[in-house]
Amino acid sequence: xxxxxxxxxxxxxxxxxxxVLGFVSLMMDVSSxxxxxxxxxxxxxxxxxxxxxxxxIEGLAEAVALIIKIFSGALSDxxxxxxxxxxxxxxxxxxxxxxxxxxxxxxxVLAARLADRVGKGIRGAPRDALIxxxxxxxxxxxxxxxxxxxxxxxxxLGPLMATGLMLLWAGDFxxxxxxxxxxxxxxxxxxxxxxxxPPHAGDGKRTNPxxxxxxxxxxxxxxxxxxxxxxxxxARFSEAFLLLRAxxxxxxxxxxxxxxxxxxxxxxxxxxxxxxxxxxxxxxRLLMLGLFxxxxxxxxxxxxxxxxxxxxxxxxxxxxxxxxxxxxxxxxATTAPADLRGTAFGFFNLLSGIAxxxxxxxxxxIWDKLGPNYTFYAGAGFCxxxxxxxxxxxxxxx
Numbered sequence: 153x154x155x156x157x158x159x160x161x162x163x164x165x166x167x168x169x170x171x172v173l174g175f176v177s178l179m180m181d182v183s184s185x186x187x188x189x190x191x192x193x194x195x196x197x198x199x200x201x202x203x204x205x206x207x208x209i210e211g212l213a214e215a216v217a218l219i220i221k222i223f224s225g226a227l228s229d230x231x232x233x234x235x236x237x238x239x240x241x242x243x244x245x246x247x248x249x250x251x252x253x254x255x256x257x258x259x260x261v262l263a264a265r266l267a268d269r270v271g272k273g274i275r276g277a278p279r280d281a282l283i284x285x286x287x288x289x290x291x292x293x294x295x296x297x298x299x300x301x302x303x304x305x306x307x308x309l310g311p312l313m314a315t316g317l318m319l320l321w322a323g324d325f326x327x328x329x330x331x332x333x334x335x336x337x338x339x340x341x342x343x344x345x346x347x348x349x350p351p352h353a354g355d356g357k358r359t360n361p362x363x364x365x366x367x368x369x370x371x372x373x374x375x376x377x378x379x380x381x382x383x384x385x386x387a388r389f390s391e392a393f394l395l396l397r398a399x400x401x402x403x404x405x406x407x408x409x410x411x412x413x414x415x416x417x418x419x420x421x422x423x424x425x426x427x428x429x430x431x432x433x434x435x436x437r438l439l440m441l442g443l444f445x446x447x448x449x450x451x452x453x454x455x456x457x458x459x460x461x462x463x464x465x466x467x468x469x470x471x472x473x474x475x476x477x478x479x480x481x482x483x484x485a486t487t488a489p490a491d492l493r494g495t496a497f498g499f500f501n502l503l504s505g506i507a508x509x510x511x512x513x514x515x516x517x518i519w520d521k522l523g524p525n526y527t528f529y530a531g532a533g534f535c536x537x538x539x540x541x542x543x544x545x546x547x548x549x550x
Contacts, residue, residue, distance in 0.1 A: 163196045170295045173279060174302030180242060181303050184268070185310025186193050186332040186426040187252050189409035190318070191261065192247045195294075195363050197405065199217075201258045203396065208517020209258065210390035211509040213265035214353045218421055220273025221507040225281060225498030229491060234282040234549040242277025244268075246336035253329035257474040277497035284485040284493050285350050290431060290439035296478040297427015302421050308416030313408035318406045370496060374487035380439070381480050384456070385507035387446060387534035388473075389515040389527075391415070394453070394466050397524050403459035414463050415470035422474025428471045430479045440542050442475035454528035465528075 195201040195209070224241070228234045248271065251264035287295040288356075310332075317328045393411070398411045430438055449468035456462045481497075488496030511534070518527045 166298060169286045169347055170283060170298060171302075172342065173283060174299045175324055176242065176339045176343045176346075177299060178306035178309075179335045179342065179458055180245065181306030182310040182313070183249060183332045183334075183336035184245070185307045185409075185412060186314045186317075186335075187249065187310075187329055189311035189314050189395070189412040190325055190328065191252070191265075192395045193399065193405050193408055195258055195261060196396070197445045198325060199256075199258050199261065203393075203517075203519040204513075204516040205258055206392055206396075207390065207512045207514075207519070208264055209262045210392045211512030211516075212262065213269045214390065214505065214508045214512065216266055217269035217273040217276065217501075217505070218489065219502050220270055223498065224274045225277030225496070225501075227495035228278040228281055232350060234278040234285065234494070235343075235347055237278040238275045238282065238309055239340070239343055241271045241273070241278075242336075242340050243271070244274065245271030246340050247271075249336055250330065251324045251334075254295030255357070267477075273501075277494050277501065278495045280445075280481055280485075281493040282347075282349065284393070285490075289486070293430035293435075293479065293482040294424070295427075296481040296485070297424040297430070298425065300423040300474075300478040300481075304416045304420035304423060308413045308420060310335075311412035311416070314409040315407060315413070317450040318409070343408060345512055358444035369489050369492055370499070371436075371487055374484065374496055375484045376478070378503050380538065381484075381500055382441075382503035382507040383478065383534065383538040383541050384480070385504040386511045387443070387538050388510040388533055389508070389531060391469075393519065393524070393527060394462075396455070396519075397453055398459045399460055400429070400461045400524060401456060401459040405460070411463070411466055415466045415473070418467045418470030419474045422471055423478050426475045427478040427482065430482055435479055436542055437482075438479055439476055440473050440539060443535050443539050443542070445475060446472040447532045450528040450532035450535065454525045454532070528530060 181501050192206055192210075195206055196203075199211075224237050228237050231237075245268050245440055248264055249269040251267065252261065255261045255264055283295055283299060285293060313331075314328055317331065318324075321327050394415065395408050395411050397407050399405055403411070424439060443469055449465045449472060452461060452465035452468060456465060480500075484500050485493060509532075513528070518530055
């Protein structure tokens, strides 16, 4: 793949395709978050699921998405093309939206979540590699930050719409799940007609990027970033527990999606500025700062005795996400060879997926056995482990 930016873009601006991909993410996140901001409450109140079952569903769903990225990323490297796989992934996620409205048991919700996350897994690594392919190296932090900001705008518009519809339709979960199909279809259409993939820069020969000889090209610097990303995933379990924490402290169920609105507003406002900063400052120092913010969020959430304080913790959680998520993606792009970027993003997400599954299952068990306070204190403990991993000396810095 080429590193050259879109020739139609001004030299000092980000390529047009980055904006298009950002709006594709925005529309799909409006759709997904309309459902996901209500799904934990739908499972617990309508279908009778426990916190442990919720943690298992969320952990499995996110892990499946992240693990599948390794294969879709490697396939995009093998084919030398990214857009087709991204389009397939977005299309599959759109097709699964009606399954949530039809689900009658927690296992049916699990099946719908897994199918939806398979779509996310297929599209994720090729899309991220496509962003790196379209953007010059000195602007990648800003590009990933912009895509993340637009994505996160969708992530707070979705819950905001869900809140309004919950009030309008007297808490009809299933009707809202049907409405979520519309923005998903718009996202697929925008990707299909709005993106022109840059030409493949290789010699046309196809090699298996998962063979040992190819994987040796992934540097120790990349693997260090991948391990740090996995430890970050352990420290930050499923956001479904933020919703349970707020409603457990007295927030009415109809207003529960506002938890995700608050988190994602902060996330959206911070992702691009910190992505821009990461092109100019030490990325590892910014990651350390983000971990201190997550520790503060966990402490506030663990000690909160009113839903108003939960919103403070949720806002800090969103700031942590904005500070770290685009930055980690830029670090992967920087430390991976151009012809193995899809594979690199896949391995990064494989390790993160395993960690996310473990963290979400553990969070659910701790919640059921010891209570929500200990769940968030455990998250703070994993933040300390991530800090130790960052301060360990390495021969090559990202």
